[in-house]
Amino acid sequence: MTWTVDGDHLAADEVVAVLRGRIAGGRLETWLSGEPERRIAFVTNNDRAMVMLLDEPDDPGEHATDPGAEGTSDGFLLSNGQNDTYQNSDTVPLDRALAIVEHLVGHGSWPEDAHRVSDR
Numbered sequence: 123m124t125w126t127v128d129g130d131h132l133a134a135d136e137v138v139a140v141l142r143g144r145i146a147g148g149r150l151e152t153w154l155s156g157e158p159e160r161r162i163a164f165v166t167n168n169d170r171a172m173v174m175l176l177d178e179p180d181d182p183g184e185h186a187t188d189p190g191a192e193g194t195s196d197g198f199l200l201s202n203g204q205n206d207t208y209q210n211s212d213t214v215p216l217d218r219a220l221a222i223v224e225h226l227v228g229h230g231s232w233p234e235d236a237h238r239v240s241d242r
Contacts, residue, residue: 185238
């Protein structure tokens, strides 16, 4: 499967570096587009990240979770300026999120050990 970010093709072994570069540049929200109409949403506050996989444009998708996490975190800055707060159980630590996205790009599916919930 081919994935792109801002129209640029992206290989699985490049995704972590690309996302880290965007984060360093203050771009905390990234949308990856796949074929035929799949999308990965990634938004971080530099500590935790929301990772979503959507199968088509109107699909509410699934998102990665951290079932044992407690509390909330804010600072999830979207490209439209909105600053979101999420339950920590609905996000994952940043390094884990990057590994999940790398696996999604490389394999087109969630890692077997990734906790997720359907938002459908």
